[in-house]
Amino acid sequence: MEGASRCYSHFARIAARFAGRPVVASIAVLMIATWAISGPFFGFSETWQLVVNTATTMITFLMVFLIQNTQDRDTAAIQVKLDELIRATQGAHNALLDVEELEEEKLDEFRTHYDNLASSARARLENGDTNSPR
Helix, strand or coil: CCCHHHHHHHHHHHHHHHHHHHHHHHHHHHHHHHHHHHHHHHHHCCHHHHHHHHHHHHHHHHHHHHHHHHHHHHHHHEEEEEHHHHCCCCCCCHHHHHHCCCCCHHHHHHHHHHHHHHHHHHHHHHHHCCCCCC
């Protein structure tokens, strides 16, 4: 299973890079334009419409998985980087290292705490205090 997962991740990374290039978008636009221009030759038949509907549905379906895999990988990498910054910063709370894994209620408590800290800091700034307190 590990090998299949690694293989899929490798495939998804390559496919996402390829699909995100401007030339691929240009090819897609060209294909749609060709399909639209060919309409009169096929009498705008149901088969003509079905071809593009089927093709776009299949491509969209597959792209959803590729995009999700890419976003999940990017999010995980960002979390690791943020965790390292928290760990390495003196005075930072290590309890925040895996905050994304907490239940929604606990996450809301942390968010409220930091919202209050931010509001307090802005209020001090508005009163002329330019120091950056912790």
